Amino acid sequence: MPRVLVAVAVLAIFVYGLVDVIRTDKNLTRGISKTAWIVVMVVLPVVGAALWFIIGRPRGSRPAPQSYSHTVAPDDDPDFLRNLEVRRRNQAEADRLKKLKDELQAKEHKLNGGASGTAGSGEGKGKGSQNGSHRGDKHTEESHHPETDSHGTDEVK
Numbered sequence: 001m002p003r004v005l006v007a008v009a010v011l012a013i014f015v016y017g018l019v020d021v022i023r024t025d026k027n028l029t030r031g032i033s034k035t036a037w038i039v040v041m042v043v044l045p046v047v048g049a050a051l052w053f054i055i056g057r058p059r060g061s062r063p064a065p066q067s068y069s070h071t072v073a074p075d076d077d078p079d080f081l082r083n084l085e086v087r088r089r090n091q092a093e094a095d096r097l098k099k100l101k102d103e104l105q106a107k108e109h110k111l112n113g114g115a116s117g118t119a120g121s122g123e124g125k126g127k128g129s130q131n132g133s134h135r136g137d138k139h140t141e142e143s144h145h146p147e148t149d150s151h152g153t154d155e156v157k
Helices: 002-023 034-043 045-056 078-118 123-143
Strands: none
Touching: 002 034, 002 045, 034 045
16 A cells, blocks of 8 residues: 555656646746756656756746737727727817818918909909919818718727
């Protein structure tokens, strides 16, 4: 009976040591490489396990934690969601500023058009350039209007 207990204890130490070597990160092993430790454990089970626990095992009471990196879905990534909100706010602010700029330009054209219309000289030139630029501005306003914008962005309106 004592022989069986000794055999079971040796087997348990060997298996525990081998599993510990396999689970340890290759950069944390001391003495020799991880592959060499596995060979030593298989060739010399009792001596190899004892040497592993004394010399090769990383310092500390528990094995090194395994870190697994995996991709995170965008709707689970807090940084992505935070950046999405910032981008949405920036886009809304840019749209608002563009709308205000377009309104200001339209008012300036209206004021400039009224002043050049009362001046007798250059009336044809002033109206022609005003109408041409006004049509262009109106077209630009319509094509970039926030409600009718079709840039294919992921912004919710």
